[in-house]
Amino acid sequence: MATYNFTDGSITGQMVPTEVTLIENRLTIMRNIVDFSKQALDAGNGDVAQVLNIPAGTTVLTAWIRVITAEDTNGTVDLGYGGDADKWGDGVAIDTANAIVGATFAPVYFSTADTIDITATTDTADVDIDGAKVEVCALCLKSRDVY
Numbered sequence: 001m002a003t004y005n006f007t008d009g010s011i012t013g014q015m016v017p018t019e020v021t022l023i024e025n026r027l028t029i030m031r032n033i034v035d036f037s038k039q040a041l042d043a044g045n046g047d048v049a050q051v052l053n054i055p056a057g058t059t060v061l062t063a064w065i066r067v068i069t070a071e072d073t074n075g076t077v078d079l080g081y082g083g084d085a086d087k088w089g090d091g092v093a094i095d096t097a098n099a100i101v102g103a104t105f106a107p108v109y110f111s112t113a114d115t116i117d118i119t120a121t122t123d124t125a126d127v128d129i130d131g132a133k134v135e136v137c138a139l140c141l142k143s144r145d146v147y
Contacts, residue, residue: 003048004041006034007115014038022058022142030054031137033068034118040130041077041120047129050115051136054081058110063088063138064103065118071095071132074125077118079136081108088116091123094132109143 009016017032032051041047054060063079071094079089079102089102116138120129 001046005050011039024144035133036129043120049118052116056113059141061139066135067099069133070097075127076121076123
């Protein structure tokens with residue numbers, strides 16, 4: 001299993017997402033467009049792509065993927081984070097353009113900084129993720145921990 005960071009400019013040609021400043025008690029959508037033609041994920045190895053940086057003290061209410069460019073037939077991924085790799089999507093198909101996948105309402109509070117991740121899966125077939133372009137979004141709420 002390899003882990004690739006799609007947020008820090010380390011992948012040649014991958015756009016770096018605009019850093020979002022979360023404001024306490026205000027809902028914010030974080031987003032990143034991820035181009036897997038710049039760095040493929042090996043499904044058989046369960047490669048992981050870190051796609052959104054979540055700051056400490058943030059509740060992620062839900063997360064989803066919008067498919068811009070479809071992957072080959074049977075391309076599937078999980079959408080989650082380090083503690084639960086498929087929290088918002090388990091084996092979701094990214095082989096249809098303009099589809100929105102994941103989007104399970106399942107709030108998670110992050111007391112420490114973490115990332116939202118896409119993991120290549122073999123749920124349908126052993127299809128490497130190497131041509132898809134997706135937009136990953138998360139609906140976040142920055143919490144006030146000190147009153």
